[in-house]
Amino acid sequence: MTRNNLFWLAGGLAVAGVVFLIWGISLMNNDIRSHLAANYQEYGRDSDGAKYACTGRPQQVASEIAQAKAPEAQATDRGSEYLRYNDDIVIVGPDAGRPCSIRVEDTDARYSGGGFIFLGPGFTPGSPSGGSGGSPGGPDGSK
Known part of the structure; x- marks a missing residue:
């Protein structure tokens, strides 16, 4: 390779490095927890999760949160809005x-323990079909 080709290669790698750095920084704040921490005041925390104060109707606040980061599923039950995200x-x-209050819970820590997983009313599937592990188990499908 000639000296000029090496300079072009070094310049291309420098530009690619800057592009990937900017892309990585933009992905850092792409989770729902950082969005809520930046936009709402935390008023409580326990082993299950954090609580944030909000103003307005829960439906309106949930809609604003869903517009900021789209949930995988959304459901309503008795005046509360449930937004399910990956984690x-x-x-x-x-x-x-x-x-009006916003509560964030970790689905891995809170809702999975090897048994029934319940992510709030209105989410489907609501429970494993059949019996343990989604199958009736035992010989010939019976327990």
Whole structure:
């Protein structure tokens, strides 16, 4: 390779490095937890997740959150909105005297333990079909 070709190669690699750096930075804040932390005030935290204060109707707040980052599934039950994401479930509704509260829970820690997985009302499938592990088990399909 000639000296000029090496300069072109080095320049191309430098430009590619800058492009990938900018792309990586843009992906860092692409999860729902960072969005909520940046836009709502946290007022509580426990082993299950974090709670954020919100104003307005839960349906309106859930819609705003869903516009910022689209959920995999969404359901409504008794005045609360449930937004399911890959690793989290966001529950928007009243909480302990607050008319509007946002609760974020980790689905891996909270909803899976090798048994029944419940991600809030309205999500399908609601439970494993049949018996243990989705099949009736035992010889000839019976227990």
